[in-house]
Amino acid sequence: GESVGLHLPTLSVQEGDNSIINCAYSNSASDYFIWYKQESGKGPQFIIDIRSNMDKRQGQRVTVLLNKTVKHLSLQIAATQPGDSAVYFCAENIPGGYALNFGKGTSLLVTP
Amino acid sequence: DTGVSQNPRHKITKRGQNVTFRCDPISEHNRLYWYRQTLGQGPEFLTYFQNEAQLEKSRLLSDRFSAERPKGSFSTLEIQRTEQGDSAMYLCASSLDGTGYTEAFFGQGTRLTVV
Numbered sequence: 185g186e187s188v189g190l191h192l193p194t195l196s197v198q199e200g201d202n203s204i205i206n207c208a209y210s211n212s213a214s215d216y217f218i219w220y221k222q223e224s225g226k227g228p229q230f231i232i233d234i235r236s237n238m239d240k241r242q243g244q245r246v247t248v249l250l251n252k253t254v255k256h257l258s259l260q261i262a263a264t265q266p267g268d269s270a271v272y273f274c275a276e277n278i279p280g281g282y283a284l285n286f287g288k289g290t291s292l293l294v295t296p
Numbered sequence: 297d298t299g300v301s302q303n304p305r306h307k308i309t310k311r312g313q314n315v316t317f318r319c320d321p322i323s324e325h326n327r328l329y330w331y332r333q334t335l336g337q338g339p340e341f342l343t344y345f346q347n348e349a350q351l352e353k354s355r356l357l358s359d360r361f362s363a364e365r366p367k368g369s370f371s372t373l374e375i376q377r378t379e380q381g382d383s384a385m386y387l388c389a390s391s392l393d394g395t396g397y398t399e400a401f402f403g404q405g406t407r408l409t410v411v
Contacts, residue, residue, distance in 0.1 A: 215396065215397075216396060216397040218399065218400075219297070220402075226401035226404055226405075227300075227302075227387055227389075227403050227404045228339065228402045229402070229403045230399055230400070230401055230402075233399050235396075262345055263317055265298075270340070273338050273339075275338070277396075277397040279353050282327065282329070282344045282346075282352055282397065283329075283341035283344065283352060283354065284329075284331075284339075284341060284342070284397075284400065285341070286338030286339050288337060289336075289337075289338055290335070
């Protein structure tokens, strides 16, 4: 079936650098996408979302880019900090329902 | 703390026993979701409530699982005759009502271990 997936399972960056986490989706009808951050032993924490009528959305130190042509989603984190170390999940809303379809996650490690 | 609250945080049970988890959503949120997450995987959708009505269920929700939200506020998830494969983190999320999907906020989860 169609699913959301991530290109890189792990990402290591130096503190202060920018991070880019990528995600591919295959359901062209999906109209809502969301990024979550999850630290060990905790629930997913909302970072930013974007609807399919937008290409870009910015938050505090984070930007989500949506390329519907190639069905690609990315999360950019500016000036990455040690506190950003976590697993990041992208998810899409399954059309016609209220469920989120999550990918497997990318582990981000920020080194000093 | 006005976030989503889940209890208990951890539960260890023997195979074959029944367990019940509770979720208290953010107070003004009409929408409530249950997910299950196993180690190294993303959360998997189980079920969705709009107020007290259970409107969507995943095929993962076998007949041993039942969820309720009797008054449209807190919700419970019960697993009967637990199996070792039920060991996972059970996550609850809630969101505001609105047009289309609205951002969901997750609780800290209940980690279930079936021994």
